Amino acid sequence: MVLYTSPFPNSFLSVLHSFSWGLIFPCYWLADRLVGSFVPTTYEKRQRADDPCYFHALCIIITTPIYLALLVASLPFALIGFLLWSPLQTARRPYIYSRLKDKNHANGATLLTEWKAAGTGKSFCFGSANVCLLPDSLARFNNVFNTQARAKEIGRRIRNGASRPQIKIYIDSPTNTSISAASFSSLVSPQGGDNANRTVNAGIKRTTSMEYKGDNCGSNNSEENREDKGGSGEPNEGEENTCVVRINGEDNGHMSDTETETVNGQARASGPAEPSLEGDAEISKTPNHKQKEGDSGSLDSYSASRESLVKVRVGDGTVDQSTVNNKLLYKASIMKKTSVRKKKHTDETFDHEISAFFPANLDFLCLQEVFDKRAAEKLKEQLHHYFEYIVYDVGVYSCHGCCSFKFVNSGLLFASRYPVMDAAYHCYPNGRGMDSLASKGALFLKVQVGSTPQDQRIVGYISCTHLQAIAGDTTVRCEQLDMLQDWLSEFRKSTSSSSTANPEELVAFDVLCGDLNFDNCSSEDKLEQQHSLFTHYKDPCRVGPGEDKPWAIGTLLDPEGLYDEEVCTPDNLQKVLESEEGRKGYLVYPTSKNHSSSQKGRKASLKGNGRRIDYMLYTEEGLYLEWKVEVEEFSFITQLAGLTDHLPVAMRLVVSTGEDDP
Numbered sequence: 001m002v003l004y005t006s007p008f009p010n011s012f013l014s015v016l017h018s019f020s021w022g023l024i025f026p027c028y029w030l031a032d033r034l035v036g037s038f039v040p041t042t043y044e045k046r047q048r049a050d051d052p053c054y055f056h057a058l059c060i061i062i063t064t065p066i067y068l069a070l071l072v073a074s075l076p077f078a079l080i081g082f083l084l085w086s087p088l089q090t091a092r093r094p095y096i097y098s099r100l101k102d103k104n105h106a107n108g109a110t111l112l113t114e115w116k117a118a119g120t121g122k123s124f125c126f127g128s129a130n131v132c133l134l135p136d137s138l139a140r141f142n143n144v145f146n147t148q149a150r151a152k153e154i155g156r157r158i159r160n161g162a163s164r165p166q167i168k169i170y171i172d173s174p175t176n177t178s179i180s181a182a183s184f185s186s187l188v189s190p191q192g193g194d195n196a197n198r199t200v201n202a203g204i205k206r207t208t209s210m211e212y213k214g215d216n217c218g219s220n221n222s223e224e225n226r227e228d229k230g231g232s233g234e235p236n237e238g239e240e241n242t243c244v245v246r247i248n249g250e251d252n253g254h255m256s257d258t259e260t261e262t263v264n265g266q267a268r269a270s271g272p273a274e275p276s277l278e279g280d281a282e283i284s285k286t287p288n289h290k291q292k293e294g295d296s297g298s299l300d301s302y303s304a305s306r307e308s309l310v311k312v313r314v315g316d317g318t319v320d321q322s323t324v325n326n327k328l329l330y331k332a333s334i335m336k337k338t339s340v341r342k343k344k345h346t347d348e349t350f351d352h353e354i355s356a357f358f359p360a361n362l363d364f365l366c367l368q369e370v371f372d373k374r375a376a377e378k379l380k381e382q383l384h385h386y387f388e389y390i391v392y393d394v395g396v397y398s399c400h401g402c403c404s405f406k407f408v409n410s411g412l413l414f415a416s417r418y419p420v421m422d423a424a425y426h427c428y429p430n431g432r433g434m435d436s437l438a439s440k441g442a443l444f445l446k447v448q449v450g451s452t453p454q455d456q457r458i459v460g461y462i463s464c465t466h467l468q469a470i471a472g473d474t475t476v477r478c479e480q481l482d483m484l485q486d487w488l489s490e491f492r493k494s495t496s497s498s499s500t501a502n503p504e505e506l507v508a509f510d511v512l513c514g515d516l517n518f519d520n521c522s523s524e525d526k527l528e529q530q531h532s533l534f535t536h537y538k539d540p541c542r543v544g545p546g547e548d549k550p551w552a553i554g555t556l557l558d559p560e561g562l563y564d565e566e567v568c569t570p571d572n573l574q575k576v577l578e579s580e581e582g583r584k585g586y587l588v589y590p591t592s593k594n595h596s597s598s599q600k601g602r603k604a605s606l607k608g609n610g611r612r613i614d615y616m617l618y619t620e621e622g623l624y625l626e627w628k629v630e631v632e633e634f635s636f637i638t639q640l641a642g643l644t645d646h647l648p649v650a651m652r653l654v655v656s657t658g659e660d661d662p
Contacts, residue, residue, distance in 0.1 A: 003097040003420060003422075003423060004093040004094075004095060004096060004097055005096065005097050005098070005099075006093070006096065007092050007093055007096055007393065008088075008091060008092060008093065009091065009093070013088060013091055016084065016088060017085065017088050017092075019081075019084070020081045020082075020084035020085035020088065021081065021085060022081070023077045023078060023080055023081025023084075024077075024078045024081040024082060024085060026070075026074040026077065026078070027071060027074040027075055027077070027078035028078070028135075030067055030070050030071040030074060031071060031137075032135050032136055032137045033067060033136075033137075034064070034067040034068065034071065034137075035137035036136050036137040036140055036145070037060060037063060037064070037067070038060070039137060039140040039141060040056075040140070041140055041143050041144065041145050041563070042143055042560060042562070042563055043145075043562075043563040044145070046563070085398075086398045086399075087398075089396065089397040089398035089399075090398070092396070092397065094394065094395065094396060094424075094425040095391050095392070095393060095394040095395075095423060095425055095443070096391070096392055096393045097389070097390075097391050097420065097423065098380060098384070098389070098390045098391075098392065099388060099389055099390075100384050100387075100388040100389075111417060111418055111449075111450075112418070112419070112448060112449070112450050112451060113450075113451075120656065120657060121627075121654060121655050121656040121657045122449075122450070122508075122654075122655055123632055123652050123653065123654045123655070124363045124364070124449065124460065124508075124509060124652070124653050124655070125359050125361055125362045125363045125364070125650060125651070125652045125653075126362075126363065126364045126365075126366070126462070126511050126513060126616060126650065126651050126652075126653070127158075127162075127358060127359070127362050127364070127365045127366070127637075127648060127649070127650040128365075128366045128367070128368075128464070128513040128514060128614060128615075128616055128648065128649055128650075129365075129366075129367055129368070129614070129637075129640065129644070129646060129648035129649075130367075130368040130369050130466075130515045130614060130644060130645075130646035131150075131151075131154050131367050131368070131369055131370060131379075131640070131643070131644045131646075132144055132369050132644045132645055132646070133147055133150065133151050133154075133369055133370045133371060133372050133375040133376070133379070133411075134147065134369060134371045134372060135147065135371070135372055136148075142559050142645050143559035143560065143562050143563075143645065144559075144562065144643070144644065144645065147372050147375050148372075148374060148375055148378060150375070150643050150644075151370075151372070151374075151375035151376070151378040151379040151382075152378045152379070152381075152382055153643060154379060154382075154640060154643050154644070155378065155379040155380075155381070155382025155383050156382050157358075157639050157640060157643075158358055158362075158365065158382075158383065158386075158639075158640075159382055159383055159385045159386035159387070161357040161358035161359075161360075161362075161639050162358045162359065162360065162361065162362035162365075162386055163360075163385075163386050164357070164360045165360060348549070348551075349630070349631070350540070350630070350631040350632055350633055350634060351632065351633040351634070352540075352551050352552075352633065352634045352635070353633070353634075353635055353636070354553065354574050354577050354578055354635070354636045354637075354638065355574070355635045355636070355637050355638070355639075355650075356570040356571050356573075356574045356637075356638050356639060357570070357637070357639050358637055358639055358648070358650065359633075359635060359650045359652060362386075362417075362650065363416065363417050363418065364414070364415070364416050364417075364418075364447070364462055364511075365383070365387065365413075365414070365415040365416075366412070366413075366414055366443075366462070366464035366513050366514060367379075367412070367413040367414075367415075367464075368411055368412060368464070368466045368514055368515045369411040369466070369515075370392065370411050370412070370413045371408045371409065371411045371438065373393060373409075376392050376393060376413065379392075379413070380392055380413075383415045386417075387415035387416060387417055388416070388417060388419075389415070389416045389417070389418070389419060389420050390413070390414065390415045390416075391413070391414040391415075391420065391423055391443065391445065392413045392414075393409060394409060394410045394411075394412040394413065394414075394425050394441075394443050395408075395409030395410035395411070395412070395425065395427065395438075395439035395441065396409070396427055396439045397409065397439070404431070404436045404437075405437070406427075406437065406438065406439040407437045407438070408437065408438045408439070409438070409439055410425070410427070410438065410439045410440055410441045410443070410466065411438065411440070411466060412425075412441075412443045412464050412465075412466065412514075414443060414445055414462070414464055416445075416447055416462075418447045418448060418449050418460075419447065419448050420445055420446070420447055421446045421447060421448050421459065421495070422445070422446040422491075422495045423443070423444065423445050423446075424443075424444045424487075424491050424494075425441060425442070425443050425444070426441050426442050426444075426483070426487045427439045427440070427441040428440050428441050428442075428467075428468070428480050428483065430468075430476055430479055430480065431468060431476070432468065432470060432473060432476055433470050433473075434469075434470070435468050435469055435470060440466050440467070440468070441465070441466075442463060442464070442465040442483075442484050442487055442514075443463065443464045443465070444461070444462075444463050444487065444488065444491040445461070445462045445463070445464075446459055446460070446461055446491075446495045447459065447460050447461075447462065449508055450508075452506065456503065456504060456505065456506055457504065457505045457506070458505070458506050458508050459505050459506070459507055459508065460507065460508045460509040460510070460511070461491075461492065461507065461509070461510040461511070462510075462511050462512075462513075463484075463488060463491075463511070463512045463513070463514075464512075464513055464514050465480075465484055465512070465514040465515075465516070466514055466515045466517075467480050467481070467514075467515070467516050467517045467518075468480060468517060469517045471524070472524070474518075474524070474525065474527045474528060475527070477516070477517065477518060477528055478527050478528060478531060481528070481531050481533050484512075484533070485532070485533060485536070488512070492510075492622060503624075506624040506627075507622060507623045507624055508623065508624070508627065508629075508655045509618060509623065509629055509653055509655060510618065510619045510621070510622060510623065511616070511617065511618045511651075511653070512533075512537055512615075512617040512618070512619075513614075513615060513616045513617065513649075514614070514615065515613060515614050515615075515646070516528070516613060516614075516615050517613050518613060519554070519590055519611040519612050519613050520539075520541075520542055520545070520546065520547070520548050520612060521546060521547070521548055521590055521611075521612075522590030522611070523546075523590070524590070525590075526545070526546070529545040529546055530545045533617075534617075536619055536621055537617035537618065537619045538617060538618055538619065538620070539615060539616075539617050540616070540618075540631045540634045540651060541612060541634065548609070548612065552609065552612060553577060553583060553587065553609040553610055553612065553636055553647075554583070554587040554588065554589070554609055554610015554611045554612050554613075554647075555610070555611070555612050555613055555614040555636065555646055555647040555648075555649060556587065556588040556610065556611045556612075556613055556614075556645065556646060556647075557586060557587060557588065557645045557646065557647065558585075558586050558587060558588050558645075559645050561585065561586045562642055562645060563642060564586075566582075566586075567586050567641060567642075568641060568642045569641055569642070570638045570639045570640075570641045571638075572641070573586075573638040573641040574638045577636070577638065577647075580609070583609050583610055587609070587610030587611070588610060588611050589610055589611060590611055614646055614647065614648070614649050615649075616634070616649050616650070616651040618631070618651070618653060626657070627655055627656065627657050628655075628656045629653055629654070629655055629656075630653070630654050630656065631651060631652070631653060631654075632652040632653065632654045633651070633652045634649070634650070634651050634652075635649065635650040635651075636648075636649055637649065637650055
């Protein structure tokens with residue numbers, strides 16, 4: 001299948017489309033600004049609290065006639081542009097495939113060789129987020145604004161968070177399994193010569209993601225940051241940028257003086273911080289980007305926040321590493337099991353957490369609501385610092401391909417570190433209300449993640465979707481889930497080049513993610529909860545229909561509280577969501593007709609920890625029979641605090657192949 005690298009089959013149509021949009025854009029921009037001036041966000045209201053009450057009204061009185069006059073003057077040009085633009089959409093392709101042109105920063109081909117080096121298998125990390133990049137006037141109804149600046153900052157946070165090296169800490173102790181009950185961070189550097197991968201006997205695993213402020217922030221994991229895995233004996237040896245530290249429990253969890261000096265020496269060896277890249281120096285216009293010193297959200301600070309101070313437990317005391325904190329090139333966020341977890345949680349076979357950062361070595365990213373085309377371009381530019389392959393501007397416009405007129409695309413965007421082999425998009429034809437104006441649908445992708453010693457391709461399937469959003473449209477969403485399953489099956493069949501007797505390709509994973517707009521605990525979403533999709537795909541957060549696992553939390557934030565000081569930074573939001581009272585204050589909970597209209601009372605009486613409408617699913621069906629797929633960790637991420645009203649989610653899968661490759 002040929003991947004489309006441009007929206008139109010020839011340059012003439014592309015030029016004509018650019019011309020028509022140039023005629024439409026002034027009218028579109030003025031209308032957006034005019035409507036936006038009447039929809040202030042809570043942040044803007046707080047900023048104006050000290051101004052005289054008449055000041056804002058005076059600004060509206062002055063600017064509104066100007067916007068209206070210019071809008072009327074631009075309408076004739078917009079009409080001509082629309083008459084040219086609309087017919088062109090019949091020739092438009094359903095997506096644009098972008099590959100990083102700078103070969104110095106490209107490493108997709110290198111990643112394909114890692115499967116052979118991994119031996120017993122490899123892990124892959126998937127992320128999904130609804131980023132609410134609508135036209136500014138529409139985004140304001142979700143209490144976010146300045147779409148263009150947010151797009152750039154979202155991309156910057158994601159690629160900075162994902163490009164950090166990864167630390168894995170193993171503790172072999174039956175009594176002390178907590179690195180620090182009070183700390184969310186570690187500053188153990190993965191770069192330190194031969195001591196970087198120092199290991200002892202296996203024990204309880206702790207995974208640490210690090211914030212990297214080095215040169216690879218602008219590249220795709222350069223060779224300088226790859227550790228030598230030889231002799232470490234770790235599972236997933238092909239994994240990049242990983243530091244492994246093992247703490248033996250033979251002395252009841254005490255670290256020897258030599259071990260302590262080694263850990264501290266690695267931290268001191270990292271040297272002074274380097275200046276950040278060109279994007280880090282810019283000052284954004286939105287309140288979310290003005291981080292205080294030590295904030296982990298923007299990744300711009302050279303000093304760690306209060307939660308980022310390193311505390312390594314040694315016997316009954318602690319060794320506080322805050323004295324070397326400002327000298328480090330790294331800042332880390334421990335991917336940890338909650339230290340206060342109840343016993344019933346310890347039966348879980350994988351790590352789960354609320355993290356202030358996107359996972360290190362993020363391989364695949366699926367985004368929803370990237371509706372604004374200019375914002376999509378800015379986001380793509382930032383993501384290309386880390387992801388080599390991006391599929392964006394997905395969807396159809398006008399009346400092409402769907403029943404009703406579509407003003408905006410599907411809002412889906414996919415980014416990958418591995419080469420994309422095939423891609424397909426389908427539009428849901430049954431959208432209702434406001435959703436019918438967008439070409440919401442599903443994006444299906446096939447990626448190559450490696451090859452066997454026999455030169456068989458190892459591939460994976462990833463699907464991203466966004467379902468009907470209007471509450472009460474249960475039947476619409478169920479119909480869309482039916483179509484989604486059919487399209488998934490068709491895509492697998494149409495892109496498969498293997499036979500059972502002589503497989504040319506081995507399927508390593510099949511992942512489905514996106515904003516499904518229903519939760520697993522609401523009584524109003526029972527039909528979706530019982531859909532057959534969940535018999536084929538597994539949800540790591542779900543026990544069964546109507547019941548989530550105790551550690552799972554909602555992913556839909558209360559828009560009114562986005563700019564509260566308690567949650568406006570990743571560290572603060574992480575801390576709030578780790579408490580039940582905090583979740584009740586800042587997450588949206590399912591509505592129920594059986595309870596009073598009081599939101600607080602309703603939240604207290606309902607099951608679950610908020611509306612979890614962003615899903616990450618995987619299946620074991622249709623994969624290579626001799627391989628086993630397991631979840632290694634699942635994360636709810638707060639790094640986009642203040643930039644969107646959804647919590648991103650991430651899942652790391654381990655594909656175990658046994659002792660020998662097939």
